[in-house]
Amino acid sequence: MKSVRLLFIFIPILLFGCTNEFKSFENELLSIDENILERDLIIIPKEGCTGCILNVTYYAEQNIDSINKNVLFTVIQDLKLFRLKVDSAFLSHDQVFIDEKNVIKSRNIGIYPILVETDDGKIISVSEFSVPN
Amino acid sequence: MKNLIIILIILASCDSKKKTEIYFQEANGIEFNDSLSLEETAIISLNLDNETSFHHKSMKSLEIDNTSYLSFINAYNQHFYLYNLETGELEKKLKLDREGPNGVGHLTIFDHAYLSDSLLLYNTWDANLYILDYQGNLLSKNEILDFSKNSNSVSPEPATMKPIRKVGDYVFIPCSINQYLTDYSNQNSVIRYNLKTQETDYMINLPDNYNQGYWGATFKYKISFDMYGSDLISSFPIDNFIYRYNSAGKYLNKYYVGSKFIKEFEPFKEDINYGVEKDHSVPNQQQGDYSWSNSDYNAVIYDEFRDLFYRVAYIRPKKAELEAGRSITNFSIMILTSNFEKVGEQYFDGLKYHPTMILVSKQGLLMARSDLYKENEELLSFSVFNIAK
Numbered sequence: 400m401k402s403v404r405l406l407f408i409f410i411p412i413l414l415f416g417c418t419n420e421f422k423s424f425e426n427e428l429l430s431i432d433e434n435i436l437e438r439d440l441i442i443i444p445k446e447g448c449t450g451c452i453l454n455v456t457y458y459a460e461q462n463i464d465s466i467n468k469n470v471l472f473t474v475i476q477d478l479k480l481f482r483l484k485v486d487s488a489f490l491s492h493d494q495v496f497i498d499e500k501n502v503i504k505s506r507n508i509g510i511y512p513i514l515v516e517t518d519d520g521k522i523i524s525v526s527e528f529s530v531p532n
Numbered sequence: 533m534k535n536l537i538i539i540l541i542i543l544a545s546c547d548s549k550k551k552t553e554i555y556f557q558e559a560n561g562i563e564f565n566d567s568l569s570l571e572e573t574a575i576i577s578l579n580l581d582n583e584t585s586f587h588h589k590s591m592k593s594l595e596i597d598n599t600s601y602l603s604f605i606n607a608y609n610q611h612f613y614l615y616n617l618e619t620g621e622l623e624k625k626l627k628l629d630r631e632g633p634n635g636v637g638h639l640t641i642f643d644h645a646y647l648s649d650s651l652l653l654y655n656t657w658d659a660n661l662y663i664l665d666y667q668g669n670l671l672s673k674n675e676i677l678d679f680s681k682n683s684n685s686v687s688p689e690p691a692t693m694k695p696i697r698k699v700g701d702y703v704f705i706p707c708s709i710n711q712y713l714t715d716y717s718n719q720n721s722v723i724r725y726n727l728k729t730q731e732t733d734y735m736i737n738l739p740d741n742y743n744q745g746y747w748g749a750t751f752k753y754k755i756s757f758d759m760y761g762s763d764l765i766s767s768f769p770i771d772n773f774i775y776r777y778n779s780a781g782k783y784l785n786k787y788y789v790g791s792k793f794i795k796e797f798e799p800f801k802e803d804i805n806y807g808v809e810k811d812h813s814v815p816n817q818q819q820g821d822y823s824w825s826n827s828d829y830n831a832v833i834y835d836e837f838r839d840l841f842y843r844v845a846y847i848r849p850k851k852a853e854l855e856a857g858r859s860i861t862n863f864s865i866m867i868l869t870s871n872f873e874k875v876g877e878q879y880f881d882g883l884k885y886h887p888t889m890i891l892v893s894k895q896g897l898l899m900a901r902s903d904l905y906k907e908n909e910e911l912l913s914f915s916v917f918n919i920a921k
Contacts (some may be wrong), residue, residue: 479909480585483608504857510815 421522427502428471428515428522435469435496440515441528442503444474445481447510451529455512458530460489468514473498474505552744554797556772561790564874568840568867570897571920575904577913578602578620583609586905586912587886590643591692593617593893600894603646605653607639612651617893626668628653634670636662643690643705645698654696654705656688661703661725676705676725676732685710686720686734687750693831693844693888694756701728702779704764708754709738712807716742721755722764724781735781736764741771745799746806749823758834758841760870767843769828770797774843774872787872791845793864793879794827825851830863835892838919841868842897846887847879863887865897867919885915 428435443455459470475481478499482490489495514528588604595601600617605628614624629635641656650671653662659677664670676688686707690696694706705723713719719742720734738753747753747770757766762779772790777783800806800822810816831844843866849858860882867876880887880899889900891914898914905912 477585477587480587480608483583483585501857505859506855506857 421525424515424525425522431471431498431500431502432496435471436515436517436520436522438467438469438494439517440469440471441512442471442473442508442515443512444503444505444508444510445472446474446476446505451511454530455528456485459495460486463489463492463494469494469496471496471498471503473503473508474501475499552797552799552802554741554744554770554772555788556790556796557788560788560872560874561772562792564792564877566876567921568876569920570865570867570876570878570917572915573896573918574916575901575913576617576620576895576898576916577904577911578615579622580910580912581622581625583611584613584912585909586900586902587889589641589691590695591889591891592644592646592695593891593898594646595894596646596648601646602891602893602898603644605639605642605644607642610639612644614646617895624666626651626666628664628668634664634668636660636664636670641689641691643692643696645696645703647698652696652698652703654688654690654703656690659688661727674725674727674730676723686723688723689754691888693833693890694754697757697759699759699762699779701726703727704757704759704779706755706757708750712746712810712812714805714808716753719753721753721766721768722757722781724779733781736766736775736777739768739771739773739775741768741797743804744802746801746804748800748819748826752823752828756829756831758832760834760841765832765834765841767829767832769830771829774832774841774868789843789866789868789872789874791827791829791843791847791864791866792877793847794829794845797828798826821851821854824859824861825849825854830887831890833890833892835897837892837894839870840919841870841872842866842890842892843868844887844890860902861887865890889914 441459443452512528514526515522516524584606591604593602602615602617605612610628612626612628616623630638636653637655637658639655643654645652651664661674661676663672687710688705688707690706697704703725707721707723716738719738721738722736723732724735725732752769755766755768757764764777766775772788773786774789776785800819825848827848828846830846833842845864846861847864848861862882864877864879866874868874884903885899886902891898895916897917901913901915
């Protein structure tokens with residue numbers, strides 16, 4: 400089981416890591432918002448591992464002012480339903496972004512939340528993100 | 533002698549490799565009397581409240597006192613909604629308690645049926661069939677499956693396109709498989725529950741195609757049926773035939789009705805044992821790709837107002853399209869006479885018309901419009917299709 404989870408961690412790395420140092424992924428993210436990579440970024444797909452997604456969403460809601468990370472929600476089937484389910488004050492926070500046009504494809508992002516680490520607006524690593532203990 | 537043994541071994545090994553052979557024919561498939569079509573004649577729009585989004589897993593159209601209505605259960609706020617389709621007005625909104633004396637549990641996979649004096653609700657989560665009055669009071673709670681027994685071989689999974697049906701004292705519930713097997717000859721696909729005697733029994737075995745390989749995700753093993761009088765007309769995702777059973781589950785007949793867009797059914801694995809040997813708790817991208825990129829039949833629907841059947845085929849995206857991000861399937865609708873003669877087939881864009889929200893009404897065939905909802909989230913709109921010659 401652990402090896403399979405590792406595989407899922409490496410899928411995004413393989414997908415993005417081989418493509419000119421994450422260039423195309425960077426472009427996709429910047430098309431959502433030009434400031435999105437000014438901090439490390441937690442990407443939360445709204446479809447996939449339900450428990451993981453709920454955990455990370457709750458963690459981000461509770462800690463958005465202290466974590467110094469941006470948060471992007473993506474793979475959203477129904478924006479109205481999404482806005483009903485997630486706290487509106489949190490969604491309007493300037494570190495929170497919504498991929499309204501589903502620029503990021505579910506197949507490329509996988510089923511777990513991921514952490515995009517950045518340096519000076521460039522992606523330096525992509526890995527699975529789970530709530531710190 | 534030694535050479536002869538080697539030849540025999542080779543022949544025997546060739547013979548043991550079973551090749552999947554799913555029956556296809558041209559008549560009533562590619563070749564048919566193309567005399568009827570579906571013509572878009574109107575749009576019906578319903579005003580949604582602030583807590584209601586587009587997609588609902590349990591949606592019905594119905595007639596009450598000669599007026600057309602549409603009902604659904606909103607899983608977000610767990611309310612029952614009843615709209616007058618002729619005025620577009622919301623006429624009833626009823627809270628369904630999760631807990632307490634009138635509790636129906638948490639609704640995730642479920643279906644409802646509007647009866648003249650009560651609301652029938654099946655909740656897959658706890659496998660109970662609830663009957664409520666239209667004030668939300670619980671009248672009865674019927675346990676359909678006993679989870680303490682390990683013998684439950686079916687997974688009831690009703691939905692808008694695969695609804696529960698009530699005929700007389702019986703409620704019929706469509707099911708998928710609960711686990712993969714090496715032989716599906718005795719695998720039932722419908723639960724029949726007797727409201728009077730409170731007895732559950734199982735009927736309609738999966739057809740032989742399921743013994744010819746491993747077909748991927750469990751939705752490929754899920755029956756669709758509709759009632760024709762007291763008979764069940766059933767369809768399976770990977771079988772060109774439509775089957776007719778009586779209400780006791782006795783096989784009556786089968787009819788070949790193929791889509792002109794489906795040329796073959798190839799299993800994910802020819803070895804049926806793969807399903808038993810595989811650890812299904814682990815996500816399987818290959819299986820997902822196979823399941824979402826291989827076309828299948830979804831629903832068979834009886835149109836009582838026109839005495840026609842519709843068979844919906846999901847014409848799924850190719851793997852490359854899937855990889856490029858296409859996840860919604862297109863679909864075709866075959867028009868069949870009540871003798872199952874195919875008299876039309878039409879292709880629809882799944883990004884425009886939602887493939888899981890297709891309903892028969894007195895006005896015509898209703899198809900929910902995903903594209904219009906994206907333009908205005910306050911409206912749930914349906915295109916109305918009528919039969920044209």
